Amino acid sequence: MEFRGVIFILFLFLLLGVDSNDFPMKDLISKLPGQPDVNFRQFAGYIEVDENVDGRSLFYYFVEAEKDTLTQPLTIWLTGGPGCSSVGDAFGSVGPFIVTKDAHGLQTNSFSWNKVSNLLFIDSPIGSGWSYSNSSSDYNNGDGSTIFKSKDLYIAGSSFAGHFAPNLAIALLDDNKQFEKSKFNLKGLVLGNPMLRKKLDEIAKVDFFFSREMINSSLYNKIKKECNAIDENNYFSSIKTTWSAKCKNLVFEADLAAFKTDAHNYSPQKLFDVFRPPCTENELNLNLAKQVPIVGTEVDMCVPLRVQFYFNIPEVQKTFHGNRTNLSYRWQGCFTANFKYNEADKDLDMLPALKNLLQQSVPVTIFSGDQDGIIPTEGTLQHLEKLAEELNIKLTKEETWSLRTKEGGLKYEFGDLLKFLTVKGGNHHVTSSRPFQAFSIFSTFAINWMH
Template sequence: MLTLSLLLGLTLTLTLTLTLQTLALNIPSAAPPELRGTRTFVKRDGVDHTIFEHEATGAKIDYVANSGVCETTRGVDSYSGYVSVGKNQSMWFWFFEARHKPKTAPLGLWINGGPGCSSMIGLFQENGPCTFLPNATEPTHNPHSWNEHANMLYVDQPIGVGFSYGDETIGSTAGAAPVVWSFLQAIFAGFGEYRNRDFGLFTESYGGHYGPEFADYLEKQNRGIKQGTVRGREINLIALGINNGWFDPPIQFPSFITYSLTNPYRPLLNASIATPYLNETLATCVPELRKCISNTGHDSDCVHARAVCRVIDDKYSPYFPDVDFYDIRQDGAGTFPSSAYLAYLEREDVRRRIGARGKYVECSDSVGAMFDTTGDSAHSFLPTLSTLVSSGLPTLIWAGDADAVCDHIGNFEVVNNISYPLSAAFQEKKLEHYTTRGKVGGEFKSLGNLSWLRVYEAGHMVMSFQPELSLQVFRQVMGGGGIWGT
């Protein structure tokens, strides 16, 4: 017969065993190898920081939770901080939870272009949770933020851009892609609840290089993971969106001249200047660009091509009026969207609250110069884009039609030259009005997994000028298909 003390002892042993088993399921060693890590908490400058050290890669995430900066919607979490992506290389990120159903909402990544420009531009001036009104010193709520639909991640890349700091080693789009993939692997380990979400990559401007290359690299890594040759988590890429992109120099150098003469707002050149400018570009610049593209392994060909084209551009630049080339409706440097966010990010109290270190660099001259040394901007990413669209990836190419930097004429020609199974039918398909709640905001065509949209009355940063339309477009593309008017 069991005594009371023995029964109590067995109960205590059983309880202790169950408790230890429960704890064991929650310690890092119970996680898959690619997700294991340790988490510690420190207070720095009066602000609580969480530090996650990723076992598989050695990457460290140092972040602040719920700073209260920018996103002020009650109950919506945010995280900002750094991921170490190499020795003495800290990459800045800012993550905002979706305002609706964050536990099931997809994940979007936003990257600005340059090369060498910060994604805080997109966050504060385009599609983030807050924006700045003219002459404001504090941000205001953005009702058309993309985190109305998705969990949104903004990253400053490569190192040296925005708040990212450390050794600057990246001088090409191809070199930047593996670092972004490693960054995402660390993020998915540190924030494991988001690792299996549908994932969309959105970018602009030099994103015509970044977008195709980064998406292609993610897909290649996914294949390697499936085959057992790559260690990591698959990323469920379901959408690619690029507005006013720099994709294909042989197409887009001449299109700039055509746009300057024929855009719907005001001519930037007269025919007597545009004609010789175009002729010289076609005769001298474009052949060198094609030589660069056909010899992609030789940086010297691409550096030379860019130099030849720059000489022609410099020759004709004095004939242009003093306009904002990012929105030719504005004179000079332009005043919209507001650049008040720059002074905001210079404030020590703001940087401390969000966990940022050092001085904010909106666009890094040193990073841009490194890309110049490889002639990266002269490369074409139209073949890579064609590969992605042919694979079935839902892809949107869109452009504001008041932008002269990466004009809608060149972007439209690029999208019509994408090679995929429906290419011929796509080229022949007529454009239709694109509407938002019955209001015409552009013209588009969509066939299969490829969509094109010209946005009326919008400059380079489309979302700043047409926020409601842009949010509708984002929702549709993240749905994994084409776009349509409402």
């Protein structure tokens, strides 16, 4: 597998001391529109990739840690999709600012991860966010397209970053073996609701429905009988398994039953948070009303929409040094047009990659929202139990966890290097739906794990 991300090495060599003074000053952001005053700096711009060949350019956003920039670690954040913008995700999850309710400004993120780390967001692969190429072939991507040097380095991300992040980590470790100087000091991998075994997660969704009494036992047993082509032990050999038409129909029947709806009114978006209604706002409302829209639950389900609106404000794009190619289409948090992903890569088994990292003593922390129907906690726990079995690692601790007055969830520790934490009330985007818990997991269970 070709890791074109090795191209980042020259650029990130400047981050060896995470010294922002090494960044090109043309990339310095003085102040984003509607941004509150802060005491740290931020940079955004393009990383040129094979500029003389086919004009590939990747968009990045770098944020200094709030304090002690030079001594704090660097965390690279990758967003899943595939085809979603990591930079855009920064403004709805782990970055220093959250888009305001009217979508025309920014407010401070109380749970930004830059309180304990420098942050680097990269729109990757080509075709996501403002990253672009003059070669159409670069819009056909696979797991090998998203791949960086620093002192203490963490790699983190959510959803399909369950593919991107482990592959990047392995690429950096392989680079360490080839070059004696300037080694990447990889301190850990942190994944939120990661896709590790897609085929099995599709069936875990049915287990999720049944465990929460969203479907009856009759339908559940029919699905388990009909959709039994693969399991944890033979996943790799059955990766090309095609579900039968009967299996597909039964699973869709479960979707409709779980949400008490019909085919006309069903939306897969409901799976991102099975108990909260999806966002009903639209960009036209934000543009015309300009007042604070009503938020129906304690979680603002319209955050991605607000980010998308904010990133399409011309002054925002100008201040960000983004959209230098004057895209013919609007910025989107997740692209479907002009972006094709290798479908076979979506089904790849990521346990071997995690196994590789654990065997090289890289700590892995995984957290998962218990309201996520896309990649349910039930499936992820099964995957990690299988991984531990292959490594002959025992489940050393199983307990509830909480911080301050905030309820956390369940915590599973496999040996000294692998942790899995469920997050009560968290959906597919824990960093957005349960930001305090996500920050606590990163700062307490990941960064401070080895200290």
